[in-house]
Amino acid sequence: MLGTISHTENIMASTITFFVCFLHLLIISIFSTVLGEWNTKDYxxxxxxxxxxxxSSGMNIPMWDIIGSTMVTNNYIRLTSDHQSKSGGIWNSQPLLVKNWxxxxxxxxxxxxxxxYGDGFCIWYVKDRMQLGHIFGSxxxxSGLAIFLDTYSNHNGPHNxxxxxxxxxxxxxxxxxDHDADGTHTELSGCEAQFRNKDYDTYVSIKYYENTLKVFTDIDNKNNWKECFSVDGVHLPTGYYIGASAATGELADNHDILGMKLYELDVPGSLNPDDFRDIVPSAEFFAEPREHVDDPDVPSWSVWxxxxxxxxxxxxxVAAAVVALYFYQxxxxxxRKRFY
Ligand SMILES: [Ca+2]
Known part of the structure; x- marks a missing residue:
């Protein structure tokens, strides 16, 4: 009898131990998820x-400056309106002293x-801010990183x-x-993304962590991030500026920024941002150049x-030569007739 009781007790003890361990793991996983979210918000x-x-007061946005056609309303920051030949930008006035973000x-x-419609907009992490130019308004x-959200295909030939x-x-x-080639020859990577004219919220995420650049989109109203691309070997310094700019030309669109949130991915105090200030921006890998198929040469009327x-x-x-030869003969x- 004693043996039977201790055997039953053993089974019960094992079962209880199993459930305790299971509960323990469950609590840890829930807690770490909550903690993870809390950390992200904290950073x-x-x-x-x-x-x-x-x-918050007057017309100025604290820590941000606007340039060009940019217009600030209560609900959005409009870099360009749906009119031709506009260009505008918004720039953070504080250098980013965060290594991983x-x-x-x-x-x-x-x-x-x-x-x-066109031409699109760009999100920047660059050395020089507040300079209007012909690259999506900047x-x-x-010097630095550009993420182009290009809505207009400038390259008219066949492309992939x-x-x-x-x-x-x-x-x-x-x-x-190179606008004419839609930046093909200098791009690290890219993806197609149908983000235009959506009646729900659209987002893009740029993650720069341990020299890997990842871009995600949330443009399908699914409330989750979908990877656009990931590139290793991207070297960027600290101390550059975040900004966004847009331009219209012959074609136009409203390019609106509704919000930007920057999260620090470093453990506070673990890295000294000054150690990364002098890095020269570089990338170890470039995308394979798009296959260029030259447009067939159609001779113009003047060539014809x-x-x-x-x-x-x-x-x-030729005719003149033939006639001359005939008369010569x-x-x-x-x-000859005269001689004989
Ligand atoms: Ca383009």
Whole structure:
């Protein structure tokens, strides 16, 4: 009997131990999830974030400056309106002294154009801020990181991706963004993203962690991040500025920023941002250049005219030579007849 009781007790003890362990693990996992979320919120850097209400006093947005066509309302910051030849930007006035970070941008690109619209906008992490230029409303030969949300395909020939298209470029100031090729030759990576004219909220996330750049989108009204691309070997310094800019040309769109939230991914105090200030922006990997298929050469009318003239001249000279030869032979024959 004693043996039976201790055996039953053993089974009960094992079962209780199993449930205790299971409960323990469950509590740990729930707690760590909650803690993780709490940490993310805790590391929100307010001085690098743009949240409503934008204007706490007067017309100025604390820690942010606007330039060009940018217009601030209670609900959005409009970089360009749906009109031609606009360009505007919004720039954080505080250098980002965080090595590893994640930036969530709440945006809306919309307009009356059904098939023709453009040109798109760009999210920047660069050395020089507040400079209007022709690269989505900001300067070319920039130093730092650009994430282009390009809505207009400038490259008219056949190509292997459609627009809107999100791509990344890292520059040390030496490269030029080639609008005509939609930045193909300088892009690190990219993805197609149908983010335009949505009646729900659209977001893009840029995560720069341990020299890996990842871009995610939340544009399908599913409330979760979908990876656009991930690139290793991206080197960026601390101390640059976050900004966004947009431009319209012949084609137009409203390019609105509704909010930006920057999260620090470092454990506070674990890294000295000054150690990373002198890094020269660089990328170890570039995307394979898009296959370029040259447009077939269609000779213009003037080229045809020149070719026709050349052919006529050749025919004329050949005919003239034949006629000259004929008369020359006749003349020689006449001479021979005279001799005999
Ligand atoms: Ca383009």
């Amino acid at each position: 929100l850097k307010r001085e690098h974030s743009l949240v409503k209400p934008y204007q 994640e930036l969530h941008v709440h945006f809306k690109v919309h307009g009356s154009g059904r098939t023709l 300067r070319d030969h920039f 991706h459609v627009h809107p298209y999100i791509s990344a470029m890292v520059n040390n100031g030496s490269l030029s963004y 005219k020149i070719m026709l003239l050349v052919v006529l001249f050749v025919i004329f000279f 006749k003349h020689q024959e006449g001479n």
